[in-house]
Amino acid sequence: MTDITLISGSTLGSAEYVAEHLAEKLDEAGFSTQTLHGPQFEELETSGIWLIVSSTHGAGDLPDNLQPLFDTINEQRPDLSAVHYGAVGIGSREYDTFCGAIEKLDTLLTECGAKRVGSLLKVNILDHDIPEDPAEIWVGSWKNLLQDL
């Protein structure tokens, strides 16, 4: 069945745990997954399905472990037209730049031709002590959209 590469960007682990939880749910649903925390661009297949889970730091900035991937894609502008992706942001509404990192990633991937599947989920940690919960509900619908690809 479909291979899904989960890509997490995290500083203290929240987004990383969410990515691992979603991988578990997708595995249970019969997908095969691999989860990469802060991968380099060279580690990624430029085709297939990516599921990106990223928190936001600084003022709308990417976590340090995902910044190199962003920078490489931004500089090289690879053809990502064979990539479909899902996007999950973890952030806090107390910042004006709520979930700024996933928005930047979403914009960049689209500019490189990748196609987003489903809505961009933004989890506000002020509403959700356990960000895995809304992410799990979201992935329940998201996985069904993959059947139409």
Ligand SMILES: Cc1cc2nc3c(=O)[nH]c(=O)nc-3n(C[C@H](O)[C@H](O)[C@H](O)COP(=O)(O)O)c2cc1C
């Ligand atoms: C110094 C600092 C800056 C932050 N800046 C933002 C921000 O600009 N936008 C946002 O939505 N959340 C921001 N957050 C909230 C984090 O994204 C949130 O705490 C998240 O759960 C961290 O997840 P992580 O452990 O995976 O990095 C910030 C948190 C800290 C500590």
